[in-house]
Amino acid sequence: MTGVVTAQSPWKRAIERGEQRAVKRDAVLRAAAQLFNEFGYHATSLEMVAERLRVTKPTLYYYVRNKEEILFECVRLGLELLREAIAEAAASGGTTVDKLKAAMHEYALIVTRDYGMCLIRVGEDPLAPAGRRELRRLKAELDHEFRALIEQGIAEGELAPCDPKLAAFTLAGALSWIGRWYDPEGPLDAQAVVEQSTAILLRGLLARPHSRHEASAA
Amino acid sequence: MTGVVTAQSPWKRAIERGEQRAVKRDAVLRAAAQLFNEFGYHATSLEMVAERLRVTKPTLYYYVRNKEEILFECVRLGLELLREAIAEAAASGGTTVDKLKAAMHEYALIVTRDYGMCLIRVGEDPLAPAGRRELRRLKAELDHEFRALIEQGIAEGELAPCDPKLAAFTLAGALSWIGRWYDPEGPLDAQAVVEQSTAILLRGLLARPHSRHEASAA
Numbered sequence: 341m342t343g344v345v346t347a348q349s350p351w352k353r354a355i356e357r358g359e360q361r362a363v364k365r366d367a368v369l370r371a372a373a374q375l376f377n378e379f380g381y382h383a384t385s386l387e388m389v390a391e392r393l394r395v396t397k398p399t400l401y402y403y404v405r406n407k408e409e410i411l412f413e414c415v416r417l418g419l420e421l422l423r424e425a426i427a428e429a430a431a432s433g434g435t436t437v438d439k440l441k442a443a444m445h446e447y448a449l450i451v452t453r454d455y456g457m458c459l460i461r462v463g464e465d466p467l468a469p470a471g472r473r474e475l476r477r478l479k480a481e482l483d484h485e486f487r488a489l490i491e492q493g494i495a496e497g498e499l500a501p502c503d504p505k506l507a508a509f510t511l512a513g514a515l516s517w518i519g520r521w522y523d524p525e526g527p528l529d530a531q532a533v534v535e536q537s538t539a540i541l542l543r544g545l546l547a548r549p550h551s552r553h554e555a556s557a558a
Numbered sequence: 559m560t561g562v563v564t565a566q567s568p569w570k571r572a573i574e575r576g577e578q579r580a581v582k583r584d585a586v587l588r589a590a591a592q593l594f595n596e597f598g599y600h601a602t603s604l605e606m607v608a609e610r611l612r613v614t615k616p617t618l619y620y621y622v623r624n625k626e627e628i629l630f631e632c633v634r635l636g637l638e639l640l641r642e643a644i645a646e647a648a649a650s651g652g653t654t655v656d657k658l659k660a661a662m663h664e665y666a667l668i669v670t671r672d673y674g675m676c677l678i679r680v681g682e683d684p685l686a687p688a689g690r691r692e693l694r695r696l697k698a699e700l701d702h703e704f705r706a707l708i709e710q711g712i713a714e715g716e717l718a719p720c721d722p723k724l725a726a727f728t729l730a731g732a733l734s735w736i737g738r739w740y741d742p743e744g745p746l747d748a749q750a751v752v753e754q755s756t757a758i759l760l761r762g763l764l765a766r767p768h769s770r771h772e773a774s775a776a
Contacts, residue, residue: 380683382600465598500761506746506754513735514728514759521727528724536724541732543718544762 365403367393372407373414373458381411381462411462412471418459419478421450426485436493441542443489444515448534451519460519483508490545500547511541583621585611590625591632591676599629599680629680630689636677637696639668644703654711659760661707662733666752669737678737701726708763718765729759 371392375384386407390397404410425446429439450456464475487508493499514537522533589610593602604625608615622628643664647657668674682693705726711717736751 382684466600502758503750503754506751507758509735509739509751510732510755510758513738513755514732517727517731517735520731532721533724533727536721537728537731540720540725540728540759540762542762544758544760 361403368400368403369410369413369417370454372410373454376411376414376462377454377457381407381466408467408471411458412464412467412475414455414458415462415464415467415475416478418450418455418457419475419482421456422447422459423478423482423485425450426482426489430485430489435498436489436496437498437542437546440489440493440499440545441538443486444511444538444541445534447512448515448518448537449530451516452522452524452530452534457519457522460516483512486512493545497547499545502545507545511545514541579621586618586621587628587631587635588672590628591672594629594632594680595672595675599625599684626685626689629676630682630685630693632673632676633680633682633685633693634696636668636673636675637693637700639674640665640677641696641700641703643668644700644707648703648707653716654707654714655716655760655764658707658711658717658763659756661704662729662756662759663752665730666733666736666755667748669734670740670742670748670752675737675740678734701730704730711763715765717763720763725763729763732759 368389372384372389375388375392379388384407386397386400389410390400404413426443429443429446432439432442434442451460464472464479467475487504490499490502490504490507490511494501494504518533518537522528522530524530586607590602590607593606593610597606602625604615604618607628608618611618622631644661647661647664650657650660652660669678682690682697685693705722708717708720708722708725708729712719712722732755736755740746740748740751742748
């Protein structure tokens with residue numbers, strides 16, 4: 341996964357030979373994710389993906405089999421990015437609250453970007469049962485990691501007693517929703533949106549007010 | 559709108575003549591909403607709606623023109639229910655925090671039911687531009703009412719200073735998400751889910767801890 345490639349056509353410039361296929365495949369997936377996010381899965385055709393990359397439709401088939409495979413991969417990548425971010429936050433130094441805050445922050449930023457947004461806006465629903473099952477399994481893992489952090493915070497007395505399962509759903513829900521309405525071309529800055537939402541949610545979970553976790557004034 | 563009619567076929571029993579058409583139309587919309595929520599909009603056909611109501615497909619055309627009109631109406635009804643609930647909460651007695659709490663509570667309950675769930679799970683995206691625009695206008699009104707309550711709470715010093723627009727999005731997001739994952743046939747009780755999510759979110763907004771708004775222990 342090369343996180344920095346935008347949907348500009350990589351056919352235009354020379355790329356180190358060995359990485360060429362992976363980079364181009366990522367460009368196909370990313371262009372498709374952007375189109376899915378903008379027009380919806382059903383309204384997006386492979387012709388539109390090819391056009392955005394200024395290649396022919398047959399060229400796409402060198403990298404992907406069909407639209408369903410593209411969606412599966414986009415959603416899988418979105419889930420993978422979230423899983424990595426939460427695992428990294430959980431493994432970092434600091435208190436459980438620091439870890440939870442970092443995990444929430446990364447989660448929210450990821451859903452404002454191509455693959456994360458595709459996970460939220462389209463998701464696994466249009467896929468056949470086998471693909472749906474696989475992606476739901478990954479989602480459940482993710483949910484489990486969030487819940488474990490909350491359970492730990494409650495056990496340590498840092499978070500107020502609550503049902504960790506419902507609290508994890510509430511957090512993931514509020515953060516996921518950002519990916520549903522956030523417009524990368526719009527006037528709001530992703531970072532500001534994420535800071536504010538995370539602050540409100542974290543305050544809601546804390547056992548006692550804690551100045552450094554306070555929501556910042558508008 | 560008759561809120562209590564389930565998707566059992568109303569053709570089976572006698573109904574007061576004058577209301578008959580409205581009741582049957584609502585049954586068509588409600589059955590369709592349930593199918594959209596379960597299988598997705600694109601995978602649901604008018605044949606499936608007819609079958610669930612044990613009528614023929616041509617019978618449906620007496621009440622609705624096509625699948626797109628059905629979705630428009632389901633989403634419009636979902637938005638209308640939310641708008642009514644928030645307006646009612648805002649007009650009720652009590653403090654601004656009481657009103658906000660009541661509005662959040664009702665919002666969350668509505669998205670666990672047929673039309674509210676359809677608004678969240680399917681939404682206006684599959685519709686043609688004119689329908690989409692109309693529904694987005696209704697959504698913006700709803701958002702405005704939530705925001706007004708938050709602004710009032712901040713002005714009164716009951717809520718901590720924050721960006722009311724982002725706070726409204728965070729609330730609506732977390733509450734909407736309940737409609738995305740909540741399974742009416744599942745083991746969780748809607749009321750418990752709603753209580754817990756509302757408590758966490760409200761604590762996150764409050765200017766100071768307030769025992770009667772605390773999240774209840776698990």
